[in-house]
Amino acid sequence: MKKFFLAILLFLVPCSLFLIGCGGVSQDTTPAPDKTSASTEKPASDKKILVAYFSRTGEEYNVGFIKKGNTEVVAEMIAQRTDANLFKIIPERTYPEEYQACTEVAKTEIESNARPALAVDIESIAQYDTIFIGYPIWWGSLPRIVLTFLDSNDFSGKKIVPFCTHGGSGLSSTEREIAQACPNAEVLPGLAIVGKTAHNDKPATEKGVDAWLKTLGY
Numbered sequence: 001m002k003k004f005f006l007a008i009l010l011f012l013v014p015c016s017l018f019l020i021g022c023g024g025v026s027q028d029t030t031p032a033p034d035k036t037s038a039s040t041e042k043p044a045s046d047k048k049i050l051v052a053y054f055s056r057t058g059e060e061y062n063v064g065f066i067k068k069g070n071t072e073v074v075a076e077m078i079a080q081r082t083d084a085n086l087f088k089i090i091p092e093r094t095y096p097e098e099y100q101a102c103t104e105v106a107k108t109e110i111e112s113n114a115r116p117a118l119a120v121d122i123e124s125i126a127q128y129d130t131i132f133i134g135y136p137i138w139w140g141s142l143p144r145i146v147l148t149f150l151d152s153n154d155f156s157g158k159k160i161v162p163f164c165t166h167g168g169s170g171l172s173s174t175e176r177e178i179a180q181a182c183p184n185a186e187v188l189p190g191l192a193i194v195g196k197t198a199h200n201d202k203p204a205t206e207k208g209v210d211a212w213l214k215t216l217g218y
């Protein structure tokens, strides 16, 4: 019993520590993402690799107010190196730009195991053999919008390669969550990059991405 409480404590303390504090933030107004330019899909004959990712802009943990999401930075690097197509997972209802407000919405979604609607889904996943899935860690977990994307497409027989950016939790339980959502896919070992590193340190981010891609045979 003691071990059980210790395990709960070890999970909750790091999550809540950084969810509580987020200083040094400047405000700005960024327009909602352009839904029409969410995808750079190319003809089926051209491509077999997809990088699909969710990434939020606005006030973010440890980086202030950002106009390009941390995960988006990594997604673009991976797509460029693997010559993949990019697809941005965009929710129909934009998440709050304020960090604290966003944590509350995310918490409610996780607690209710919600599947928030996508603004637009990918036309066809069938043409891809390998799909990199990128996301920020939210409350030690996958943002529910990513689960909506996983639930609305058929990943049977495909390779899924997770990557995340985070504030200290690493990949947490997300590889397992993806495997549960896509039981007929093969989920390969994922990559976790600290959000602040993705935002501020391009060489370190590239080094991490390159080393990981190499282990996957790219």
Ligand SMILES: Cc1cc2nc3c(=O)[nH]c(=O)nc-3n(C[C@H](O)[C@H](O)[C@H](O)COP(=O)(O)O)c2cc1C
Binding pocket: 015, 019, 054, 055, 056, 057, 060, 061, 068, 069, 070, 071, 072, 099, 102, 103, 104, 106, 135, 136, 137, 138, 139, 140, 141, 165, 166, 167, 168, 169, 170, 194, 195, 196
């Ligand atoms: C709603 C919310 C919940 C978060 N929960 C966690 C968490 O549990 N663990 C963690 O390491 N980082 C957490 N973070 C920090 C983000 O994972 C991190 O800043 C990430 O790089 C943001 O990526 P993005 O800019 O692509 O959205 C959270 C951020 C938000 C907005």
